[in-house]
Amino acid sequence: YEAIKQQYRPEVPQYFNFARDVLDRWTEVEKEGKKTKNPALWWIDGAGEEVRWSFEELGVLSRKVANVLSDACSLQQGDRVILILPRVPEWWLVNVACMRTGTVLIPGTQQLTAKDILHRLQKSKAKCIITDDSVAPAVDSVGAECHSLKFKLLVSEGHREGWLNFKDLL
Numbered sequence: 312y313e314a315i316k317q318q319y320r321p322e323v324p325q326y327f328n329f330a331r332d333v334l335d336r337w338t339e340v341e342k343e344g345k346k347t348k349n350p351a352l353w354w355i356d357g358a359g360e361e362v363r364w365s366f367e368e369l370g371v372l373s374r375k376v377a378n379v380l381s382d383a384c385s386l387q388q389g390d391r392v393i394l395i396l397p398r399v400p401e402w403w404l405v406n407v408a409c410m411r412t413g414t415v416l417i418p419g420t421q422q423l424t425a426k427d428i429l430h431r432l433q434k435s436k437a438k439c440i441i442t443d444d445s446v447a448p449a450v451d452s453v454g455a456e457c458h459s460l461k462f463k464l465l466v467s468e469g470h471r472e473g474w475l476n477f478k479d480l481l
Contacts, residue, residue: 330373330410338366354400362400369407372481376408379480384439384462388413391437395419395428395446401466401477405441414439421446429453432460439464447471 324332340346351366364372380386392414396402409416417435419428421442428449432440436459440450443466451473454460465474 328410328413330370330407334366334373334407335370338370341366352400352403354398354403356399364400369403373404373407373411375481376404377411379464379477380408380412380414380439383475383480384464386412386414386439386462389415390439391415391417391435393417393419393428393431393435393437393440395421395423395440395442396466397421397443399466401441423449425449425452429456432457438462441466441477443467444469444471447474 334351337346337351341348348365350363351369352362352364354362380392386392392405392409394402394405394416395418396405406416406418408414417431417437419431423431423446428440428446431437432453433456437457438459439462440460441464442450447463447465447467450463451471454463454473463474464477464480465471466477468478470476
């Protein structure tokens with residue numbers, strides 16, 4: 312074991328990006344016919360509604376979300392994004408988009424109180440928060456105390472004053 316351990320030298324790229332180096336590579340392998348097509352994401356809600364995305368679809372959609380973060384929100388590598396959503400497909404898209412852009416994802420549960428959200432926003436100096444209608448009022452109640460917060464994205468069919476609509480931007 313010790314001899315193997317001393318000789319083991321994994322090939323590690325200087326710059327690794329999971330979205331590009333794994334997900335996009337699997338898309339290419341499927342396109343080349345070297346791998347059978349399987350869903351990259353298969354989500355089913357409580358009512359039986361399904362979302363099934365191939366690796367190619369996940370790649371395209373996550374690049375669109377990455378463009379929202381980079382263009383509409385002017386986020387750059389290292390900027391922090393707080394994501395408070397249930398595990399809906401958009402949760403996964405934002406995760407992969409943050410990997411693509413090099414932004415730092417800070418996930419949070421919908422059980423956070425306004426005080427919890429305030430603490431996370433202030434300590435992280437997040438520039439963006441992404442949530443839904445159930446958490447947006449708590450964010451609005453503390454947003455004025457968060458000077459680094461520049462963009463609020465709402466994952467909803469509806470609209471809210473002071474928020475960008477995530478689905479509209481896509």
